[in-house]
Amino acid sequence: MDPQTLPIKQKELYDTIKKQYKVAFEPLSIGDVRLNLLKVTDLEQILGGKDPLQDVSEFPFWIRLWEAAIVLSEFVAGHRFPDGAKVLELGAGLGAPGLTAAARGHDVTLSDYEELILDFERVSAAASGLDNVRFAMLDWLNPPEMEKYDVILGAEILFRDEFFQPLLTILDNALKPGGAVYLAHDVRRKSLQPFLQMAEKKYTISAQKRKLKSLEEEKEVLLTRLVTR
Numbered sequence: 226m227d228p229q230t231l232p233i234k235q236k237e238l239y240d241t242i243k244k245q246y247k248v249a250f251e252p253l254s255i256g257d258v259r260l261n262l263l264k265v266t267d268l269e270q271i272l273g274g275k276d277p278l279q280d281v282s283e284f285p286f287w288i289r290l291w292e293a294a295i296v297l298s299e300f301v302a303g304h305r306f307p308d309g310a311k312v313l314e315l316g317a318g319l320g321a322p323g324l325t326a327a328a329r330g331h332d333v334t335l336s337d338y339e340e341l342i343l344d345f346e347r348v349s350a351a352a353s354g355l356d357n358v359r360f361a362m363l364d365w366l367n368p369p370e371m372e373k374y375d376v377i378l379g380a381e382i383l384f385r386d387e388f389f390q391p392l393l394t395i396l397d398n399a400l401k402p403g404g405a406v407y408l409a410h411d412v413r414r415k416s417l418q419p420f421l422q423m424a425e426k427k428y429t430i431s432a433q434k435r436k437l438k439s440l441e442e443e444k445e446v447l448l449t450r451l452v453t454r
């Protein structure tokens with residue numbers, strides 16, 4: 226991806242990011258959807274001297290594309306959501322599932338909890354030729370008033386117990402009647418079952434395992450669908 230071809234606003238954002246961090250565009254093909262994701266290539270710079278081994282909550286989990294996000298993107302690319310569906314991605318990070326939904330023509334909002342992450346997403350959306358994406362600051366622990374969505378997506382967002390109840394409240398507030406939530410997580414993630422037990426009170430849950438082969442190993446990802454009872 227040639228950054229010179231970015232629209233002016235996103236080129237300026239890209240230039241600002243590039244002054245501070247080493248970055249590169251990574252092409253990602255999801256079926257017939259072609260995305261260009263802007264990624265940090267030097268972890269040390271983004272850690273800024275913090276030691277994630279001392280405090281794991283300091284780790285910038287958004288900087289890598291998780292296998293679950295690829296599986297969720299593949300699902301989104303192959304699924305027919307209702308025409309005009311409004312889609313929200315929670316904890317989008319690099320934003321692959323939401324950008325895939327945008328490439329399928331949906332009205333998409335990518336959300337995360339730091340402006341820098343949203344700036345990376347803004348550049349990636351433009352680099353992928355997508356102009357139907359909005360970007361929203363959404364901290365699960367301090368959420369703003371929420372709009373309503375037909376579809377809510379989330380990949381690898383259930384990694385700390387303290388997020389469960391806030392995320393359930395966000396789903397309650399942001400899901401339109403008749404809407405659906407699609408989550409994707411590594412099957413080995415221990416936090417998944419406790420969250421799903423809490424969610425069962427309000428949602429009917431269906432799940433399927435999907436395999437993703439990478440060069441090193443085969444990852445199993447659990448794709449779950451939650452619809453209001």
Ligand SMILES: C[S@@+](CC[C@H](N)C(=O)[O-])C[C@H]1O[C@@H](n2cnc3c(N)ncnc32)[C@H](O)[C@@H]1O
Binds near residue numbers: 293380
């Ligand atoms: C493990 S990463 C997954 C990123 C992306 N969904 C993927 O699968 O590639 C977790 C994401 O949750 C976001 N996150 C962490 N704490 C959050 C909070 N309190 N509110 C909103 N997002 C949060 C991180 O910034 C990150 O993008």
